[in-house]
Amino acid sequence: MALPIEDYALIGDRHTAALVGTNGSIDWLCLPRFDSPACLAALLGTNEHGHWQLVPDGVYSTERRYLGASSVLETTFTTADGVVRLTDHMPPGDDRADVVRRITGMSGTVRLRHEWRIRLDYGAVHPWVRRHRIRGEEVIVAIAGPDQLVLSGPRLPRASDHSHNDVFDVAAGDDLTFTMTWLPSHVPLDDLHDLGHRVEASIEDDESWIAVCRGDVPHADLVQRSLLTLRLMTHETTGGIVAAPTTSLPEEIGGERNWDYRFCWLRDAALTITSLIDAGYTDEAMLWRDWLLRSVAGDPEDLQIMYAVDGARRLPEHELPHLPGYEGSLPVRIGNGAAVQQQHDVLGEVMDALDRVRTARGQADPDAWALQRALVDDLAKHWREPDHGIWEIRGEPRHFTHSKAMVWVAFDRAVRAVEEHDLAGPVEEWRRIRDEVREEVLTRGWNEHKRTFTQHYDTDEVDASLLVLPLVGFLPGDDPRVLGTIEAVERELVRDRLVLRYRTETGVDGLSGDEHPFLPCSFWLVSAYALAGRLDDAHSLFDHLATLVNDVGLLSEEYDPVANRMTGNFPQAFSHLTLVQAALVLAETDSRRADPPVDR
Numbered sequence: 145m146a147l148p149i150e151d152y153a154l155i156g157d158r159h160t161a162a163l164v165g166t167n168g169s170i171d172w173l174c175l176p177r178f179d180s181p182a183c184l185a186a187l188l189g190t191n192e193h194g195h196w197q198l199v200p201d202g203v204y205s206t207e208r209r210y211l212g213a214s215s216v217l218e219t220t221f222t223t224a225d226g227v228v229r230l231t232d233h234m235p236p237g238d239d240r241a242d243v244v245r246r247i248t249g250m251s252g253t254v255r256l257r258h259e260w261r262i263r264l265d266y267g268a269v270h271p272w273v274r275r276h277r278i279r280g281e282e283v284i285v286a287i288a289g290p291d292q293l294v295l296s297g298p299r300l301p302r303a304s305d306h307s308h309n310d311v312f313d314v315a316a317g318d319d320l321t322f323t324m325t326w327l328p329s330h331v332p333l334d335d336l337h338d339l340g341h342r343v344e345a346s347i348e349d350d351e352s353w354i355a356v357c358r359g360d361v362p363h364a365d366l367v368q369r370s371l372l373t374l375r376l377m378t379h380e381t382t383g384g385i386v387a388a389p390t391t392s393l394p395e396e397i398g399g400e401r402n403w404d405y406r407f408c409w410l411r412d413a414a415l416t417i418t419s420l421i422d423a424g425y426t427d428e429a430m431l432w433r434d435w436l437l438r439s440v441a442g443d444p445e446d447l448q449i450m451y452a453v454d455g456a457r458r459l460p461e462h463e464l465p466h467l468p469g470y471e472g473s474l475p476v477r478i479g480n481g482a483a484v485q486q487q488h489d490v491l492g493e494v495m496d497a498l499d500r501v502r503t504a505r506g507q508a509d510p511d512a513w514a515l516q517r518a519l520v521d522d523l524a525k526h527w528r529e530p531d532h533g534i535w536e537i538r539g540e541p542r543h544f545t546h547s548k549a550m551v552w553v554a555f556d557r558a559v560r561a562v563e564e565h566d567l568a569g570p571v572e573e574w575r576r577i578r579d580e581v582r583e584e585v586l587t588r589g590w591n592e593h594k595r596t597f598t599q600h601y602d603t604d605e606v607d608a609s610l611l612v613l614p615l616v617g618f619l620p621g622d623d624p625r626v627l628g629t630i631e632a633v634e635r636e637l638v639r640d641r642l643v644l645r646y647r648t649e650t651g652v653d654g655l656s657g658d659e660h661p662f663l664p665c666s667f668w669l670v671s672a673y674a675l676a677g678r679l680d681d682a683h684s685l686f687d688h689l690a691t692l693v694n695d696v697g698l699l700s701e702e703y704d705p706v707a708n709r710m711t712g713n714f715p716q717a718f719s720h721l722t723l724v725q726a727a728l729v730l731a732e733t734d735s736r737r738a739d740p741p742v743d744r
């Protein structure tokens with residue numbers, strides 16, 4: 145049975161990632177890529193769907209941390225008989241897919257249980273398992289279809305009941321390393337690399353990467369962890385950024401709002417890049433920009449709102465009926481039907497990110513600009529049509545106010561490219577559309593009676609996505625219309641200090657059931673407060689949100705403030721990138737308050 149979501153930590157090699165529980169069990173792992181079929185899928189079912197566990201046999205307590213500012217996870221188990229440490233790591237950068245688990249006896253003698261239960265194709269397939277020797281060393285090989293998994297280590301578990309199990313004592317000073325390696329099933333594994341020493345190299349690499357991040361931000365430790373988590377979700381060679389490494393962790397426990405996030409949304413990735421650039425990282429931005437150029441290459445009419453990490457377009461949504469779901473939340477889905485939706489906000493986020501890339505680098509790339517021109521010209525033809533909006537509603541398309549405001553952003557950044565970077569384009573036409581859409585948002589998206597911008601043109605409901613209007617420069621943070629919208633969000637969407645995306649009761653999303661507050665919207669409220677000059681409210685909410693991260697600094701998509709637990713996919717890039725953004729906005733507004741600009 146899976147643990148509460150917050151009891152998991154993430155390890156990864158920047159090609160894929162695994163969730164490790166406080167009970168030493170890896171309950172989710174897709175190899176070799178984020179969106180490959182899972183070989184350990186207990187997270188969405190039971191141990192029978194695959195897990196790999198090293199844990200004390202009996203009563204124990206757990207403490208966890210990442211080693212320094214790295215993504216190497218250390219779990220310390222304390223029992224009445226002693227203390228044992230488990231170090232989990234996936235070495236990056238070697239074109240292999242390995243999970244390395246090192247056991248170190250710290251004190252006394254602890255009896256450990258080892259269970260290696262592989263199920264391929266999301267828990268559906270029992271592999272063919274045999275023992276084998278590689279250069280004299282015994283290993284266990286599990287094969288089914290395209291996949292092969294090889295377990296090596298000093299003391300291999302024994303086969304029983306479609307699983308491999310062992311119980312052994314670990315005394316102080318003992319040191320045992322187990323490694324699981326994925327290979328295509330037709331490739332013989334002829335060498336066992338010694339991967340133990342790679343831990344130090346990974347720690348050094350992460351620590352030198354994070355040293356770039358500015359330290360003068362509130363909750364700097366959480367900002368660092370968020371950046372490292374975003375790094376783990378960025379595919380090392382293609383530059384694609386996944387929204388989360390999981391599928392179907394439910395927005396509502398027991399509900400149907402269960403989606404596959406192991407893909408690259410242009411929106412989430414563009415917002416990630418924006419936060420990374422603001423935090424001082426430009427190399428990732430270049431890698432992602434090149435991913436974007438390749439992925440959206442072709443006719444701008446064919447632009448999708450999401451792609452696979454290698455830019456593949458077909459992400460058909462399927463249900464996996466053999467999996468019982470996280471705490472019974474059904475269906476379990478793979479693929480994502482939203483891939484073929486119209487979402488007009490997306491180009492706004494992309495154009496804003498690319499504008500920042502240009503500014504950060506101080507130069508423009510002609511190929512990247514040619515693509516942006518083509519995409520903006522295509523948006524000029526379609527922006528008046530209704531769309532599915534930022535929340536990817538499954539209901540009828542609408543004229544979402546946020547989508548239209550982001551259309552304004554797309555044209556505004558295109559105009560800026562011509563004005564400030566000397567790039568060529570029909571700037572008069574773009575200015576005209578920019579001004580027209582702004583006027584439309586200010587009239588049709590505004591409700592004078594309620595003094596708020598509205599979710600779409602035909603409703604008086606508010607929507608938390610409207611909190612980004614000051615963040616993207618559509619209006620100043622202290623504009624009365626922005627202040628009114630913040631107040632409407634506070635009145636209608638705040639639940640136990642956290643912010644809902646919108647009220648599901650209206651049925652706008654075409655789904656049954658409810659959901660919990662969406663953490664990115666709560667971070668947007670922090671930023672909106674700060675830009676509105678409500679700095680005490682901004683700090684107070686940010687401090688509150690900082691209490692919701694789990695013991696290793698990770699956040700899911702949503703939070704249930706009544707049950708005090710995380711819901712939705714985990715960890716989620718959107719939550720972490722908005723945390724970073726809110727910290728940077730706060731640092732900026734704090735420094736302006738301390739040192740106000742002098743009027744000349």
Ligand SMILES: OC[C@H]1O[C@H](O[C@H]2O[C@H](CO)[C@@H](O)[C@H](O)[C@H]2O)[C@H](O)[C@@H](O)[C@@H]1O
Binds near residue numbers: 411412481482653718
């Ligand atoms: O609310 C229904 C939709 O939920 C998912 O979309 C959400 O996650 C995306 C990835 O982080 C994010 O870009 C989007 O803004 C969120 O609403 C799901 O992917 C959709 O298929 C679903 O319709």
